[in-house]
């Protein structure tokens with residue numbers, strides 16, 4: 287990498303799982319506005335659901351999620367009850383809808399326990415139509431996945447599971463406060479497959495404390511031996527000003543930007559060599575997986591879970607801090623579990639903030655999503671009736687063009703092969719909010 291490219295890689299930019307990004311949400315979107323947006327969901331539209339469970343059995347040091355450690359049953363019981371309340375509030379507005387995708391995330395959603403998960407799914411079955419569901423997915427912690435849980439998930443209709451793997455090296459696992467030997471993950475994969483859950487995803491990470499390129503190579507090779515359907519490869523984001531448990535990670539043990547770059551490149555080379563299709567900036571999928579098919583057909587989307595094949599225009603987030611995406615904009619629930627619970631128990635939506643999309647926001651969101659998904663975009667096609675010339679944006683792409691990372695041909699922007707790790711920087715050139723916020727982001731690569 288040239289010194290200029292190295293400097294570009296150090297720049298802090300959003301991951302663009304939405305546009306505008308969450309730091310630019312404001313209280314202008316409140317419960318009443320959200321309710322109005324739900325009322326306007328077209329009658330025939332199917333929706334997708336995301337259920338956020340902000341609890342884990344214990345906290346991992348590297349965690350960047352909205353979650354907290356829990357040991358008692360009562361708060362879990364209360365939280366499950368509040369989710370059921372919120373489902374009733376939502377379906378009171380939109381009626382009994384067909385659901386395309388249902389995703390349980392967190393945190394560790396399985397801390398709710400098999401009975402509560404099954405009861406909430408039964409509640410959902412009464413409130414919405416799950417019969418034609420395409421994907422029913424859940425994030426799992428391999429350290430807490432038993433044969434009984436695998437069986438219960440299969441009975442609920444779960445057909446895809448994401449396992450947090452990160453790195454198989456004992457010294458890296460010790461440094462991130464999450465010890466789960468390869469054999470334990472292998473056993474869990476066996477339990478899930480025995481239960482009939484065939485689509486298994488792994489989340490891997492690079493840039494972790496004490497992690498080397500060899501650790502990444504070994505982890506990727508071991509992960510491949512278990513034949514996951516998809517792998518996500520995330521760069522560890524060290525944001526101790528935002529996630530206090532990360533203060534326990536010794537910053538001097540983190541790989542530098544060149545090493546991070548080499549780790550990501552090594553993982554990418556191995557995974558594509560093993561036959562995985564590279565999807566967007568950080569996903570890999572077997573060629574017959576739905577994500578690979580969506581990418582091949584130009585139908586890949588980006589949402590708060592990363593890349594998705596979900597075609598629904600309305601994604602309803604349930605739970606504390608959950609974000610909903612509707613055609614009119616984004617609405618986020620209050621992050622505090624107490625405030626969330628009080629609102630929904632009182633029959634009110636817990637919406638705390640969000641953003642209503644302007645016509646220009648929609649154009650920029652489309653450009654950014656296509657860049658992040660396809661590494662190319664036709665600005666003229668995206669702008670449609672909006673008269674936007676994008677002169678400052680094209681100028682901002684200049685340094686990336688000079689490094690051979692981006693090409694511009696009229697209104698057509700293309701990220702070159704070597705430019706792919708820098709695509710967030712190209713997307714940032716079209717972010718009209720970025721210069722106006724005080725939010726701190728992770729580095730571009």
Ligand code: SF4
Pocket residue numbers: 341342344345346348349350351353392393394427450
């Ligand atoms: S990394 Fe996963 S299991 Fe660990 S604290 Fe965060 S959400 Fe919980």
